[in-house]
Each structure stands twice: as structure tokens, then as C-alpha cells.
Amino acid sequence: MYYHEAYSISLNSDTPKGVCKPYCSERSLPFSYSSSSRDFYEPDSVVPGNDLDSITDANNIGCITESRYLSIEQFNDFSSNGFSIFHLNSRSLIRNFDNIQDYLLLLNHNFIALGFTETWFKENTSPLIHLEGYSFVENHRQVKRGGGVCLFLRNDFVFEVRHDLSFVNNDVESIFIEISVPNVTKRVVIGVIYRPPTGSLANFYNHLCNILSDISSHSKYGFVMGDFNVDLCKPTSAEFLSNIVSCGFSPCVSKPTRVTNSSKSLIDNILTNVNHIDDCIMVTDITDHFPIFIHTSIQSSSVNTLPMYCRNYSTRNVQSFISSISLVSWDHIYRESDVNISFDTFLATFQEIYTSSFPLIKIGKKKGRKSNLGPLRYTSIDQV
Numbered sequence: 001m002y003y004h005e006a007y008s009i010s011l012n013s014d015t016p017k018g019v020c021k022p023y024c025s026e027r028s029l030p031f032s033y034s035s036s037s038r039d040f041y042e043p044d045s046v047v048p049g050n051d052l053d054s055i056t057d058a059n060n061i062g063c064i065t066e067s068r069y070l071s072i073e074q075f076n077d078f079s080s081n082g083f084s085i086f087h088l089n090s091r092s093l094i095r096n097f098d099n100i101q102d103y104l105l106l107l108n109h110n111f112i113a114l115g116f117t118e119t120w121f122k123e124n125t126s127p128l129i130h131l132e133g134y135s136f137v138e139n140h141r142q143v144k145r146g147g148g149v150c151l152f153l154r155n156d157f158v159f160e161v162r163h164d165l166s167f168v169n170n171d172v173e174s175i176f177i178e179i180s181v182p183n184v185t186k187r188v189v190i191g192v193i194y195r196p197p198t199g200s201l202a203n204f205y206n207h208l209c210n211i212l213s214d215i216s217s218h219s220k221y222g223f224v225m226g227d228f229n230v231d232l233c234k235p236t237s238a239e240f241l242s243n244i245v246s247c248g249f250s251p252c253v254s255k256p257t258r259v260t261n262s263s264k265s266l267i268d269n270i271l272t273n274v275n276h277i278d279d280c281i282m283v284t285d286i287t288d289h290f291p292i293f294i295h296t297s298i299q300s301s302s303v304n305t306l307p308m309y310c311r312n313y314s315t316r317n318v319q320s321f322i323s324s325i326s327l328v329s330w331d332h333i334y335r336e337s338d339v340n341i342s343f344d345t346f347l348a349t350f351q352e353i354y355t356s357s358f359p360l361i362k363i364g365k366k367k368g369r370k371s372n373l374g375p376l377r378y379t380s381i382d383q384v
Contacts, residue, residue, distance in 0.1 A: 067255045067292075070280045075293070076108040078280060082297045083181065085190070086114045087225035089258075089268060089289035093119040093150065097129060099286045104131075112154050115192035117173075117227040117268075119148035126150070137161055139168050139175040149175045149192040149226070157181075165191060165211050171199035172207040178220070184298050189215045193226035201230075205243050212247035216273060221298060222249065224271040227289065232266040235348055244271055252279045257290045270294050311358040321357035328353070 070078055090096050093116050104114075114134070121140035129136065131152050137159075138150035147168075153159055162176035176191035191211070195204050215222035230240040233256060244251065249271045256264035268289055270279070274296055282291040328349060336342040 065252065065254065065277055065279050067253050068280045069255070069283050069290075071283055072103075072106050075280065075282055078278075082295050083188075084109065084111050084113075084293065084295045085223050085225060085270060086111045086291060086293050087192070087268060087270060088114075088116055088291040089118050089194075089227045089287060090116040091118050091120075091287040091289070093121070093148075094125060094128060095120075096286055101131070103284055103286060103291075110154070112157070113190050113223075114152040115190075115225045116150050117148075117192060117194040118146065119150050120146055121148045121150070135159065137175055137177060139166055139173060141168055141173070147173050147194055147196055149173050149194050151175050151177060151190065151192050153177060153179070153190070162189065162191070165189075165214065167207065169199075170196065171203040172196075174207075174211070174226075176211070181298060184221075186219060186221050186298075188221045188223070188298070191222075191224045191226075193224060193228065195227070195229045197229045201239075205239065209243050209247055212244060212249050212271070216248045222271070222273050223294075224249070225269070225292070227268050229267050232269070233264070235344060235351070238351065248273045252277050252294050253281065253292050255281060257281055257292060258288060259290070260288070268292055272296075274298060312361050313358060317358050321353060324353045324357060325350070 068078075088100070090100065093100075104111075114131070119138065119140065121138060122145075123142075126136070126138050126140070129150070133155055134152040135155055135157075136150065136152055138148065140148040157179045159177040159179045162178050165174060165176035167174050173194045173196065174191055176189060178187055178189050181188055193208070193211075211224065212222065228240070230237050232241070232251065232254075241251070250273075252270045252272060253266065253268065256266045257268040258265045270292060272294070277294050277296050279292065279294040282293060284291065330346070333342050333346050336345065
């Protein structure tokens, strides 16, 4: 449980278990203010309803697991040894680093890798960051403020930076490393990605697919964490999910990771081509994003065969699509005053006709996670 008042966390025996230390008591998170000094929230009640289950059903794509919200005490009971990864959108790592260190000290876990997005680093900023027992790599903007990514890797792993997968541009910011894990034949690629919300989605998808395809095509394990600024709680995320599944990857986190009094979104995630993942969302208000965590035991049998699919664009199916779409009345969309509701309604109708008119057919196999359904392929109305 998390107490609403802002206590300073110390590591002495008098510290209440599970008490959180807000960065700022005025942040608009549902557990950062209270009309009563005795109010409490259970972690699972912080984000009510609407997990990803209904969304993934609509998109024919599923997450590896169903995520859980955990307090510090619950996490310490939940976590175990193995290959583990932690991610947080830090909203300025310099500003929040003391709070993050305090929080990590309360977690009874020795993470393999910790990734942070929106570090807001500038030139000569990164030397100010040090986490005992970890090596550190980062990538930051050279011109404007904001963005930036970094990765901490435990010192007992030797790594090489994957410069070919590391970028900073208007559409994607990333840092990637590659490591060997004892008693594991496959090499492991770990990366952190931040997508600037003002960038081109098409260019971002192209970068992401190239990265994931490179990992899969060389038969390596991949863990790609980050803030993708694509809300998986919305049907419009179908193309994002399609792209990652087509590369043999799946998202691990299935519930909202950014929550305010009036909204919630699932924009932080960890993508992987490994099965048997345990994951959780960790409840704290260090920033306006929740930390996310995955744990797995990497084994040679973890990556299974993933069938490849494509859409059947036969002449008959094209004619069926044209006929079906021409029979739809769009009057209710034109009458809708809210442009967002109007677009969502249009997209849902279009996708339903599209997926029924152009069914998936199996075309081959590729290394990746076993899935019951393959990726969606999209085309524009003009192309049809």
C-alpha cells in the first residue's frame, strides 16, 4: 500500500514498508494528494478497468502476460533471480536521480539492466550519473532540450555498443548494446527507445522494424524497452502491434503505465522475442510514468517458431472489400461533434471490413515467439 503523504524515505528500520516518496505532492497522479491524512490506495486499485485484453482481442494480437501493479513490498515478494530488466521514463534523470536511487535501494533485486527514457541530458551531463555496480551508456540530443535515453548494465557482463541500432533524430532516440550470457548459446541485444511524440510515426515504424528484424534475423534474444508514445489502450495502436509481431516480438506490459486523474495510457513497454516472461508495473510517483519490470530465465527453448502471415489481396477479395465498404452509411460519423470519436468509429468500421475481406494466410516460418495469429498488413484506401 502507498501512503499519500510525502515521507522522506530512509533505509532505517523505522521506515514504513511500502511508503512512497513523491517527487512533488502537487503532481496530478491519483495517489499524490488526499483530503484525509489517513487515506490509502491498494496498488491494484490505482488504475481501474480497461486493461489491454479487449484491445488485443480487437487487433488479433496478444501480450505475453497479464501485468500486475505491485507495491515495493509486493515486488520484493514477487521478484526472483534470473534475467531482469527495469525501465522508467525519468523526466530528467539528473533531477530525479536521488529519488530513483532511494527507490531502487528499497527493491530487493539486482537488476541485469536498467533503462531510462527522457533523460534530458546535455553535453557533459552524463558524467554526473553513477550507479554503483553498473556500467553506463547513453545517447542524447545535440540541439534542443528533452528526450534522451540511457542504459545501465550490471558490471559482471561484458558488452559492446550497437552503434548501428543507436540513433538520435526527429523520429526516434535509441541506445543498444549486445552481451553474452553465461550458459546461453544465443547472444542478447538490449536497447532503450524513446519516440518523440511530434515525430513521424511512419519513420519511427521503419526504424523500429529495422531494429527488431536485425535482432531476429541473426537469431539473437532481444529486449527493447522504452516509451514508444503509442497508446496500446487505443485501437489506433493496431499498426504498431502489427509491426512488432511481424518481426517475431511481443509487448510484455498489458495495463496503463501513465495515469492522471482524468486519463490513463499504455505507452511504456518492453518488447521481446522470448517466452515465459513475468512482468509487473511498479507503483510510485517519482515521475508521471510507472516503472515497468520483466523477469525471465533465458533458455535455448525460449524462442519458438512463429508462422509468417500476409493478407490475401486476390481480385475477388478486393471486389468484396469495395462492395462492403460502399454499403456502409457514414452519416453517424459526420454527425459526431467530437473529431476523435468520429475518427475512432470510422477506423473501427474500416478495420472490421478490411480484416474480413482480406484474411490472413500462412506463407512461411520465422524465428520468434509462438503466436496464434500473425501480423496485420495495412494498405491505403487509394491502393485498394
